[in-house]
Structures are given as C-alpha cells and as structure tokens.
Amino acid sequence: MSATSAANGNQNSADQAESTSIETDVVIIGAGPVGLFAVFELGLVDIKCHVIDILDKVGGQCSELYPEKPIYDIPALPIVTGQELTDRLMEQIKPFGAEFHLAQRIDQLERQPDGRFKLTTDIGNSFLAKVVVIAAGGGSFTPKRPPLAGIEAFEGTSVHYSVRRIADFTDHDVVIVGGGDSALDWTLALEPVAKRVTLVHRRDEFRAAPHSVEQMRALVASEKVDLKIGQVKTLTGTGAQLEKLTLHLKDGSEEELACSALLPFFGLTMKLGPVADWGLNLEENLIPVDTEKFATSEPGIFAIGDINNYPGKLKLILSGFHEAALMAQEAHHIIYPDKKLRFQYTTSSSNLQKKLGVK
Amino acid sequence: MAKIKFIQPDGTEQTIDAENGLTVMEAAKLNDVPGIEAECGGACACATCHVYVDEAWVDKTGTRKSMEEDMLDFAFNVRDESRLCCQVTVSDALDGLVLRVPEKQF
Numbered sequence: 001m002s003a004t005s006a007a008n009g010n011q012n013s014a015d016q017a018e019s020t021s022i023e024t025d026v027v028i029i030g031a032g033p034v035g036l037f038a039v040f041e042l043g044l045v046d047i048k049c050h051v052i053d054i055l056d057k058v059g060g061q062c063s064e065l066y067p068e069k070p071i072y073d074i075p076a077l078p079i080v081t082g083q084e085l086t087d088r089l090m091e092q093i094k095p096f097g098a099e100f101h102l103a104q105r106i107d108q109l110e111r112q113p114d115g116r117f118k119l120t121t122d123i124g125n126s127f128l129a130k131v132v133v134i135a136a137g138g139g140s141f142t143p144k145r146p147p148l149a150g151i152e153a154f155e156g157t158s159v160h161y162s163v164r165r166i167a168d169f170t171d172h173d174v175v176i177v178g179g180g181d182s183a184l185d186w187t188l189a190l191e192p193v194a195k196r197v198t199l200v201h202r203r204d205e206f207r208a209a210p211h212s213v214e215q216m217r218a219l220v221a222s223e224k225v226d227l228k229i230g231q232v233k234t235l236t237g238t239g240a241q242l243e244k245l246t247l248h249l250k251d252g253s254e255e256e257l258a259c260s261a262l263l264p265f266f267g268l269t270m271k272l273g274p275v276a277d278w279g280l281n282l283e284e285n286l287i288p289v290d291t292e293k294f295a296t297s298e299p300g301i302f303a304i305g306d307i308n309n310y311p312g313k314l315k316l317i318l319s320g321f322h323e324a325a326l327m328a329q330e331a332h333h334i335i336y337p338d339k340k341l342r343f344q345y346t347t348s349s350s351n352l353q354k355k356l357g358v359k
Numbered sequence: 360m361a362k363i364k365f366i367q368p369d370g371t372e373q374t375i376d377a378e379n380g381l382t383v384m385e386a387a388k389l390n391d392v393p394g395i396e397a398e399c400g401g402a403c404a405c406a407t408c409h410v411y412v413d414e415a416w417v418d419k420t421g422t423r424k425s426m427e428e429d430m431l432d433f434a435f436n437v438r439d440e441s442r443l444c445c446q447v448t449v450s451d452a453l454d455g456l457v458l459r460v461p462e463k464q465f
C-alpha cells in the first residue's frame with residue numbers, strides 16, 4: 001500500500017548518491033495508464049521512451065488508489081481491476097523496451113540551446129530528450145503532511161517524509177509515526193545510528209510485514225526502541241529545529257518527548273507538484289492542449305491523460321489512450337522530420353507486427 | 360432516505376437528504392459538504408473521507424472492518440468514533456445521523 005511504496009522507494013535511493021545522465025527520444029513523465037499506453041503508440045512509430053514516476057510502481061491512480069476495484073468502461077474489457085489493467089498494459093508495451101525510472105520525481109524541465117529538453121529528478125538523475133510527454137495525471141503522489149500547527153517550519157530540517165541518508169539521523173532523538181512498512185522499516189534502520197528511536201502509532205496493531213513487526217517488538221523488549229500507542233498533538237522547537245513534541249496516549253494521558261527528527265508516515269496524496277513551474281500556462285491546475293496533437297503551448301512538450309484540458313475533456317482512461325495515439329503521430333514528425341508516416345493497422349502490417357515481436 | 364447532519368469544525372451545520380444505498384461519502388459529495396475530500400472515490404484507499412460519528416449514533420453505524428481500520432492509520436486525530444464515511448451505507452436506520460467533519464483531512 002501507499003506507505004510501503006514510499007519506504008521501498010526511499011530505501012533504494014538512500015545512500016545511493018550516484019546520478020545518471022541519459023539521452024533519449026522521449027521522456028514520459030508519469031507511469032499511469034496513459035503514460036504506459038503512450039509507450040505503445042510511440043513504439044509503433046519507432047520512438048524509444050524513458051518513463052519516470054515518483055511512485056515505486058507503475059500504474060498511477062489505478063495501482064495506487066484502486067488496484068482491486070473493477071473498472072467497467074475499458075473498451076472490450078467488460079470488467080478489469082486497476083491492477084489487472086496495469087499488468088496488461090505492461091504486457092502490451094513489453095516489446096518496446098521502455099526504461100522505467102521509479103521512485104523519483106521530475107523536478108525541472110528546461111529547454112536547451114539545441115532545442116532539446118533537460119529534465120532533472122529529485123535524486124539528481126537527468127535526461128536529455130527531443131520530446132517530453134507529460135502524463136502526470138492528478139499530479140505526483142506526495143506524502144501527506146499531518147495537520148500539526150507549525151509543522152511547515154520544521155520541514156526539511158527536522159521533519160522528513162523520507163530518508164535520504166541514514167547517517168543524517170546519527171545521534172538524533174528520532175520519532176517515527178505510523179504502522180505500515182515505511183514506519184517499521186525506518187525504525188529498524190535508524191535504531192543503530194540514532195540516539196533514540198521512538199515509534200508512535202495510534203493502535204497496538206501494525207499493518208507492516210510480520211517479520212519487521214517481530215523485529216520491532218524485540219527491540220522494544222530489549223529497550224532499544226520505545227513504542228508509544230497514541231497520536232502526536234503538538235510540536236515545539238526553535239526556528240526550523242524541532243525540540244520536543246507532545247503525545248496524546250491511547251490511555252488518555254499526555255506525554256512530552258524529546259524529538260529532533262520527526263518522520264511521519266501517513267500515506268500519499270496527489271499534489272500537482274513541479275508541473276506547475278514549467279511555464280505551460282496552467283488553467284485550474286490543468287495543462288491546456290489542442291485536440292489534434294495534444295501539444296502544449298511549448299513546442300515539443302505534449303500533455304495527455306488526466307493532466308490536460310480541452311473543450312469536452314473527460315478524465316477517462318479511454319480518452320487518455322486516444323490522446324496518446326494522436327500525440328505519437330506528431331512526436332514522430334519532430335523526431336524524424338524527414339520520414340513520412342504511413343498509416344497502418346497492427347492486424348495487417350507486417351512491419352508493425354515485426355515491432356510487436358509477433359512476426 | 361435519511362437526513363444526515365454534518366457539523367463543521369467551526370460549528371456550521373448542514374443537513375442533507377441522502378438516498379438509501381449510496382455511501383455517506385457519495386451523499387456528502389453530491390451535496391458539496393466541505394471537508395470530505397474522498398480522493399480515492401470510495402475505494403477505501405485514501406482516508407480523506409474521515410468523520411466523527413456522534414456518540415448517539417456509533418452503534419447504528421456499525422463497526423469498522425479490518426480494511427477500514429487499516430486505512431484509518433492514514434487519517435489524523437483518529438478517535439473511537441472515527442469512520443471513513445465511504446464505508447458507511449445510507450439506510451432508513453440512519454435517518455437523523457449526526458457526523459462531525461475533522462479540522463483537516465491532511
């Protein structure tokens with residue numbers, strides 16, 4: 001579930017400072033159903049893609065918000081769950097060998113002097129692409145901020161929603177809030193370096209993997225980790241430095257706790273995020289596009305799926321699929337300006353079938 | 360049909376007519392009740408439809424299933440009378456139900 005994704009993602013990236021730079025035809029921002037199908041349509045016209053998503057899994061809303069819920073309006077699939085749809089899309093796009101870069105967010109998008117685009121992720125990876133396809137849906141999935149008074153002031157300094165470097169927590173009074181895999185994984189990982197780790201959860205039951213719960217319980221039994229059943233009420237500190245917090249414990253009592261680093265894990269919510277900063281004339285948090293090519297106001301940047309808007313737009317998966325097909329035609333013109341694109345059916349074109357690996 | 364009263368943190372009250380069979384979340388969204396975000400559209404996957412059930416109604420709204428209990432870990436200031444209102448179905452038995460909307464969903 002949500003919190004798990006965050007933990008795994010972060011653990012992959014934690015202490016892994018190496019960053020890469022990749023040159024490619026197309027970067028697709030967002031691995032939701034629409035970003036995935038764009039790989040297919042671009043693949044048919046010989047365009048290779050790199051796909052980036054902040055989640056540590058593909059499927060966007062379908063796999064994050066409703067993996068087990070049935071969808072009834074995908075043409076020719078009378079009923080399919082969010083996860084099944086994602087799995088089928090992955091199978092369908094397999095021949096095109098797109099490369100996925102998960103658990104990272106595209107933060108910057110800038111045009112280079114040579115007309116290409118430079119994209120940079122929050123963990124420092126960069127991409128140089130001729131065409132950018134924004135399939136960012138409802139925005140990037142972002143950790144939920146607990147509604148505690150004054151929390152913003154501490155963010156980045158003493159309140160963290162992910163762990164970049166374990167060493168940063170050396171000798172800190174760490175308080176971790178939550179009951180899922182992220183909370184438990186980080187409790188176990190930070191215990192050896194922190195001055196003290198306190199795990200706070202609203203109930204004495206944990207959704208996390210049973211073996212991490214067992215390990216946590218053992219650390220609590222040997223008094224290496226404190227476990228408090230309750231909820232955080234207030235934060236106190238100086239400037240950006242958190243110093244203590246008060247807990248409202250399950251038994252009704254209140255307790256004060258020294259805390260120099262707080263890690264709250266309350267799952268994810270969709271926030272527009274960096275897309276807003278790329279000069280694309282957003283209207284009500286959506287990117288206006290034309291309905292012929294789904295191009296944005298910036299030549300070479302397309303927007304498809306839930307993130308775009310045009311007269312008559314319906315935020316449906318099937319609309320996003322259609323948008324991907326038309327976008328791919330124009331992307332082909334940009335990437336292969338001298339090649340003429342011939343309209344072909346996958347049913348009868350041996351050329352397309354070769355690309356699909358069925359011939 | 361059931362009349363359901365939503366009380367906002369500032370004390371503002373709003374009573375809606377909710378159709379039987381809908382979830383309380385759906386009825387709230389149809390009537391634009393502020394503070395019910397319901398980002399996942401009722402899939403019990405977001406915890407942004409959190410409400411506090413008035414004491415007098417806790418028994419009538421039933422108990423939370425394990426999926427809802429797990430998802431409540433993602434809500435804030437969870438109390439004994441907390442529910443995710445996408446997991447409560449409207450029926451005549453809930454006519455008069457009183458719910459309080461939390462200060463913030465996230």
Ligand SMILES: Cc1cc2nc3c(=O)[nH]c(=O)nc-3n(C[C@H](O)[C@H](O)[C@H](O)COP(=O)(O)OP(=O)(O)OC[C@H]3O[C@@H](n4cnc5c(N)ncnc54)[C@H](O)[C@@H]3O)c2cc1C
Pocket residue numbers: 029030031032033034035036052053054055059060061062065066070071072073104105106107135136137138139140141272273274275304305306307315316317318320398399400401402
């Ligand atoms: C409960 C529910 C039920 C639904 N039922 C249906 C249905 O029955 N039929 C239907 O057609 N539609 C349905 N929808 C809507 C459907 O899920 C969306 O239309 C679809 O997911 C949109 O796909 P997308 O690829 O455009 O965006 P999304 O699925 O939102 O994916 C976008 C991805 O982009 C990522 N992202 C955004 N910004 C960045 C960035 N800067 N860097 C890295 N990654 C980024 C996000 O993390 C996300 O994973 C439903 C939605 C919900 C919530």
Ligand code: FES
Pocket residue numbers: 384396397398399400401402403404405406407408430443444445446
């Ligand atoms: S609407 Fe998402 S959990 Fe109720």
